[in-house]
Amino acid sequence: MSSKASTVVTLRVSSALARSLEREARRRRRTKSAVVREILADFLEGRGTPADAAEEARRQSLLVSRRRSERESLEFLERAFEGRGWR
DSSP, X not given: OOSSOOOOOOOOOOHHHHHHHHXXXXXXXXXXXXXXXXXHXXXXXXXXXXXXXXXXXXXXXXHHHXXXXXXXXXXXXXXXXXXXXXX
């Protein structure tokens, strides 16, 4: 988190959404607060729109399709996924 002053925001979510957030936080190896901040910032800055998601899916598909074999594709995906995503 940046060194700027921050504001605490409290919100209520369903049990299912809370479980999804916990899974996503574990997957990213980040705190739940950090995940919510990232998702909210992306959405509010226009990076979280469905059109962007479809474009990103196409981009990822093209990256994988350039591999010579299924094994090479899987190895590529494992290396790419180790970071904070595809971007």
